[in-house]
Amino acid sequence: MRLLKLPLFIIVVFLSFNSLQANDDIIKKLAESIDNALLKSGNASHFATISDEIFLRRTYLNIISRIPTNDEFKAFIKNPPTTRRKKLVQKLLASEEYREGMYPFWADMLRLQSNINGVYGDKYAQWVKTSIQNNKPYDQMVYELISAKGNLAQDPAIGYYLRDNGNILETASTTAQIFLGMQIGCAQCHDHAFEEWTQKQFYEFSSYIGKVSISDNKYIGDIRKNIKSEFFTPREKQIFEQVMNAIPFNVKDVNTKELKLPANYKYKNGKPNEVVKPHVFFGNQPEMTNLNERREVFAKWVTSKENPQFTKIIVNRLWKKVMGLGLFEPIDDYNSSTHVNHPEVLSLLEKIFQEINFDTKKFLEVLYTTNHYQVPTSFGDLQSKNYCVQERPLLRMRAEQVWNSLLSLTRKNINEYYSIDTPRPIEDYTAKLQLEGFTDANLIDIWASIKQIADNEILLKEEEAKKAKAPKKIDASSYMSQKEKTKELANKNQMAEIPKTQMMPVEPEPTKLKDRLQGLASDIPSPAPSNHFLYVFGQSSRMIIEQGNQDPTIPQVLTLLNGQLTTQFILKNSYIKRQVNQVQNNSEKIEYLYQVILTRKPTDSEKEIALKYLNKNTKTGIEDLMWVLVNTREFLFIK
């Protein structure tokens, strides 16, 4: 109100200098436009909304793939009610853990593997994560994937082509599916049974990437001639073979290579082994002056704002990520019998995403700002086949969300689990070779470098063996507080009189996680091994597109009941265990655990039941309660 007393021009100046405010306004307006379109299309007058607690948990899980800590809850509540939700969304989108929320989205779509056909794919995975974190515009990212060239060190995005082992028809098929929502794979072998596409059209479409070759053995002969591998030790030989295996992978366009119709082509519109000319079967034909530039031209066509499918597919994917269900399903099969719910809303989303130039974070912020995002979850199965405007589906946490959430209970700062410092000398050396290229000089160098890598491995093993034998160092300050504590206890035997600060145990040295398999979900090799928690909980094996699922299985239940994570790591000496030990009375302990695990306060009757149990089981009560809470359906599902 005070503002209104100022002259108008000062207000305008104030507003235009305050770009953050202007940005917030734009986001708000866009969100409102979506809400209004949805209400109109769904014949509703307003949206119901969820409590702060439910919003907090739902949004943490959705954006950074884990539940909030107690401290994070407190920080959230501290903000004034009118801005706390907006501030939360902005904070999470800007956080480093945003990567945890988006990486599965991409990895599932790209079938990203850490080991692509025997070649280290970490560089490719890293490229995806960096692109996510830097908020690379979506169209640019897709363009870079389709037009990738060189070796993994020069352009890690070539992983896109390595994935299908150079099988161009497969790559073309997956490109059409994931970015354009068109499942034309059947047409590899025959005219499509249900849709209009013919086999010839599929080949014409594929021929845009038809000149791609993925490996080049040019240097291998030279290297093998010059390196006498019989003088290697067995381990050095292994390392050498690993390096040699990775070197040939080099994606480039070979001008003499042409895609031809198959030898058994049976339709009248072409001849077996006939060279196909590039042609797309919908939208405008890409302009091509030089037949040798076709990949860039194709990439541009796929990612163009004019392409009728490109934006439609991604906005629906992002909508599904945020709201739980797409406006059309399945999200990558848009065909003549697809039913789109609320088509005006879909069009609006396309328009918005293009207007903001495919800025993913901004688009997500808009979606998270809508009132529709904040509607309650349905109690039962969603009744209607049509997209429900007033309710969202109750979904189980994805594998990555369960894992990261449980991990977050074990340490104060979960990011200590990320970027394990295990050096990868073989991959790094291979990358160095790939970047430098091959000369006589580094041919000699290969010999020495491989020996060096092997020697370093031996040294490292010896160091670790020494460390394991050495007596454990006791931190002086922790020793002191323990001593004080014992002394005080012995004298007074009344814990309540000791000031809490003196009692506090020192946070133990963070143990360097040697095993990547125990790290944050996005850092675990993809796919996870078949006995890993992530695999058991339905993480995509990255063998087919979008294979991740949240289906119930018995091994999952056994893992929660008896697995190491829920019976060892969380219960014994975890961060929350230490925290709950500092709380004095049982009632508060129960509240703390409910807050941290279920993001809410216990009801009176729940508290009563829990108290009764704790009084009866004084030794294991707290651990049992922790175990129980992570085994509830309430924990596993997202309200």
Added chain:
Amino acid sequence: MSNKPFILSRRNFLKIASSGLMGAGLQIQFPSLFANEENTPYKPSAEHFIYLFMNGGMSHIDTFDPKPGADTQGEFKTIKGSNGHSICENFPNLAKLLDEVAIINSMTSKEGSHERGQYLFHTNYAPLGTIVHPTLGSWITKFTKPLNDTLPPLIHIGGSRFGAGYFGPKFEPFHLGNASSGLPNIKIPNGTTEEQFKEKLNLLEQLDNNFQSKYTESNVQAYNEYYKDANKLMFSEDLKVFDLKNESEEMRNLYGKSEFGNGCLLARRLVEKGVKYVEVTNGGWDTHENNFEIMRNKSTTIDQALSGLLIDLKNKNLLHKTMVILTTEFGRTPKINSKNGRDHFPNAFSCLMAGGGVKGGTIIGKTNERGDAVIEEPVSIFDLNTTIAVAAGLNPEKEFTSPVGRPFKISNSGKVINRIFG
């Protein structure tokens, strides 16, 4: 071209079969696909399957198709078997049992890559980026009645990654890393008694009651059911089947105490308890270098374990209804390379079958003198898988559509190897 895939209805199928069109030339009659749904005069020849997969490409010349006297012979001599056929000398125990087994020496394929070859063997289809085909075990367990209430009908021992594919998680195999470890996470952690565990479960039911009664969504309900089932499984007597210590020392020695021997022993125990399909994987067969030393060691292990399994199954009167298959993704080059090894060779290779209707003593197919080409009775991977499916009572020509609408048949144009059933 027809728009809809032709799906055989049961009535159609029976009609065609009786008119001889489908059954032409086939000595085994097709049993009903839904064996548990209908009275049928057709019976499957095997109630159980033990599928032993040698990962990496097992050399055929150094196992079941030796070439004495040829330049491709290598370092091993032969030993004559109980049926007059000769196999590699490293299999003395198996040689005595050759009239119980059938050997196929004319396997032939075009897949020379490990990943593709293994995928083809397990699913009977070539890999595609957009679909995952179910493994044969999933086909069989999906369409036959389980013989045990508590134990999973499909178990993989030794790390096989193949699974239910588009059939969904309900038909996913139980994965066991190794035979000694048992089902993962099945035991209550140390320090908790059964009594205490049940009390904890009780607390869980009480505290989750609000949520469970309010949220009736079907996946929530499924989990509720599984929590009850897991409970049952954990305290079930059936779990003892995983503890190999329950076997005598004599029995342990019959199989040999190698990891693979343990796997085979566990497979017998599981089959005894009614498990339908057990796969045991054994790796390390990719002998590009030092082929003969490696084969000498591995063959001894396999010879012991396989023979132990066959003898044991026979003694327990299980062999006639348990089909044992030992196979690999391809063979190895008859020509020995410069590192005293053999390289990938899908052109000709061998596998072995026994029990479950298989006529012992049969040799299917032949390769030439050097072992580098099939000259009689070629058998494709599709033929092998079709044969196994038929032994389970499945109709290999029945067409199914995957969730995206693609049609599939188990046979993928493979034909039953009739002669193997006698």
